[in-house]
Amino acid sequence: MKSLPAFGNQPLYQTDLGAAYVADSLDMLKQLPDGSVNLVVTSPPFALLRVKEYGNKDQHEYIDWLSEFGRLVHQKLTDDGSFVIDLGGAYQRGVPVRSLYNYRVLLKFVDELGFHLAEEFFWHNPSKLPSPIEWVNKRKIRVKDSVNTVWWFSKTEWPKSDVTKVLSEYSDRMKKLIKDPSAYYTPSKRPSGHDIGVGFGKDNGGAIPSNLLQISNGEATSKYLKICKELGLSAHPARFPSKLPEFFIKMLTTPGDLVIDIFAGSNTTGYVCELEGRRWLSFEQDHQYLSASVFRFLQNEPIDVIKSLYEELIGNAGAMGTSKKVVPKIQHNLAI
Structure with missing residues (x-):
């Protein structure tokens, strides 16, 4: 299996197949060789009206901001590579009218950055809470927003893809x-x-699955959340469920391929890649969130050992120029 690309700075932690960096994705993408990445799958901070603790841009500047990453991703993808991006919907300020920012992102990426829209997907999260409160809960003039747009961009018209890797279970009627x-x-x-x-x-x-992905985002029993709670840490507030990146990782890559998440958050993508035998790189600017993401890779270690590891990671300011921290090899029968 190929080794991971080398960077000027050291990862915060690494595994057998991947590495997590506290870093600006723009800086890290620039260091990658052109045509070296098979898949970028990510869920960036959405262009919401209210500023969130995990960082997000105003809708007006969001499209140009995200396009900076898009230009570099296009350059770094292999010819048959893909860029999958999950974008939640939003309303315009002060009125019950939807923003078109996520569709403007789509048009800009295709018309100006050179991507092709291989297919549009829609992620339905049935466990999503009713929002926005003003229009749904208070005035009751809109239904709850529970579907995200997921754009599957490709560098060429013929990206690598195999739907047989993500087949759905047959219905009882079809089995009969x-x-x-x-x-x-x-x-x-x-x-x-x-x-x-x-x-x-x-x-x-x-x-054959459809392009409507119904995946609940409830992970209340996950080890990541349990450890965060036990150590009194704030879990990342905008995690996507493991089955979302898993679907595209399985369909668009094969074992040994390189997958990158440029807004890694709690590093769900990296963990799924480890389970699926893909090389991975995760970039995240928030040191605390990325340090806590190591909990996904730990198994049966005592809480005092986990706490010590976390304190070591959080103490590596920015992880720039520090020694590598290797996390224990995970078992492939673990659930997130």
């Missing part, structure tokens, strides 16, 4: 059909023009 096709349908040409033949009842290992 596969078991005895003749009892459920007769091969024929449908009014739509589709020719449904005998091959329709073949077991292909699962169903």
